[in-house]
Amino acid sequence: xxxxxxxxAVLALLAVVVLFAAITIYRAxxxxxxxxxxxxITLPADGFSTVGVEVRASSGSDVNKLQATVxxxxxxSVDSIAVRKDAAVATLRAGVMPGEAVVRFWEPGAxxxxxxxxxxxxxxxxxxxxxxxxxxxxDAADRAAFRxxxxxxxxxxxxxxxxxxxxxxxxxxxxxxxxxxxxxxxAAWARANVLPAPPRASEVRQYQYPYTPLGASLFRVRDGSxxxxxxxxxxxxxxADAKTLWRYNSYFVGREIVRARxxxxxxxxxEGHDLPFHAMIFLGPSQFGGDGAHEDLVIYxxxxxxxxxxxxxxxxxxxxxNFPDPRWRPVPSNPSFLGVYRWNILxxxx
Numbered sequence: 001x002x003x004x005x006x007x008x009a010v011l012a013l014l015a016v017v018v019l020f021a022a023i024t025i026y027r028a029x030x031x032x033x034x035x036x037x038x039x040x041i042t043l044p045a046d047g048f049s050t051v052g053v054e055v056r057a058s059s060g061s062d063v064n065k066l067q068a069t070v071x072x073x074x075x076x077s078v079d080s081i082a083v084r085k086d087a088a089v090a091t092l093r094a095g096v097m098p099g100e101a102v103v104r105f106w107e108p109g110a111x112x113x114x115x116x117x118x119x120x121x122x123x124x125x126x127x128x129x130x131x132x133x134x135x136x137x138x139d140a141a142d143r144a145a146f147r148x149x150x151x152x153x154x155x156x157x158x159x160x161x162x163x164x165x166x167x168x169x170x171x172x173x174x175x176x177x178x179x180x181x182x183x184x185x186x187a188a189w190a191r192a193n194v195l196p197a198p199p200r201a202s203e204v205r206q207y208q209y210p211y212t213p214l215g216a217s218l219f220r221v222r223d224g225s226x227x228x229x230x231x232x233x234x235x236x237x238x239x240a241d242a243k244t245l246w247r248y249n250s251y252f253v254g255r256e257i258v259r260a261r262x263x264x265x266x267x268x269x270x271e272g273h274d275l276p277f278h279a280m281i282f283l284g285p286s287q288f289g290g291d292g293a294h295e296d297l298v299i300y301x302x303x304x305x306x307x308x309x310x311x312x313x314x315x316x317x318x319x320x321x322n323f324p325d326p327r328w329r330p331v332p333s334n335p336s337f338l339g340v341y342r343w344n345i346l347x348x349x350x
Contacts, residue, residue: 032110033058041115043094044122047206048138050079053115055105056087063088068105074211075101075119094119096134096207121213125226130248131344132226134213137206143346147263148201149181152287154299158312159196159288169303169310170279171242174265179218182209196288220248242277250341255332257317260340266298266330267338275303
């Protein structure tokens with residue numbers, strides 16, 4: 001009897017060994033696949049909504065080298081990948097361009113998998129100021145990046161030779177700096193836009209000009225809250241004069257210049273002029289060093305006067321506060337000074 005039990009135990013052990021070997025061989029011969037928690041996803045095209053996709057290996061092995069790419073970075077992006085021992089969570093962020101994108105996941109030794117992401121049109125205007133929420137920079141890092149690029153590009157125009165400048169009046173300086181701050185500053189852009197010094201600013205991630213539902217027409221040119229019809233009915237344009245930038249594209253911060261932050265705007269209205277509205281940019285200290293590295297600066301284009309094409313000036317705030325003509329002093333007692341304003345796309349927690 002004891003011999004029989006001994007043989008039964010041996011046979012049971014052999015069965016376990018054979019089963020383990022079979023499983024090992026099966027796993028070795030069967031391709032490992034990635035298992036995703038979702039195969040289709042829908043997000044609003046607002047530039048900030050996110051969703052997490054959990055990824056596991058069908059074999060139960062680690063996925064600690066998981067990578068993901070999106071075929072259209074203007075419709076979605078991979079925000080982050082958090083890896084645990086046996087799973088990973090990829091956070092996908094919506095872009096602002098409606099449409100479909102494909103997210104492809106792969107891990108060495110595993111068959112790749114794809115997720116179809118539908119980015120649906122988003123036309124909300126939570127503030128009611130006419131600027132769609134998909135243009136507002138919702139992330140504090142994006143707002144800081146925009147401010148840094150906007151002021152740096154405006155100041156770079158001042159430092160460039162006159163014949164290489166792209167602006168010819170105060171509004172053109174604002175439009176140029178605004179538009180270029182929102183571009184992707186890749187090698188091609190750098191070759192076409194030589195700066196006085198290498199930039200030290202991160203990129204705006206939410207979107208890149210001109211890849212928006214409005215295309216290149218970033219500036220609102222008429223009153224009213226944003227509606228879906230404004231995408232194609234002329235409510236936005238590439239050109240906007242100083243008055244239009246003041247009325248429809250920025251909001252009031254205060255009449256004391258101490259309220260201004262780098263990238264904010266100073267607006268004036270001089271009655272009796274052919275073009276009464278004038279705009280300046282509050283730079284803060286120069287990003288290029290030199291004499292302005294330790295003082296707050298303002299930059300503006302004078303605009304043409306008669307046969308004179310005008311020029312870009314970069315006075316200190318102190319110099320502007322003591323400008324010989326009091327109508328150009330940014331002080332509350334000056335009726336020509338409309339105040340400090342901030343771009344609508346920066347309206348948020350700032």
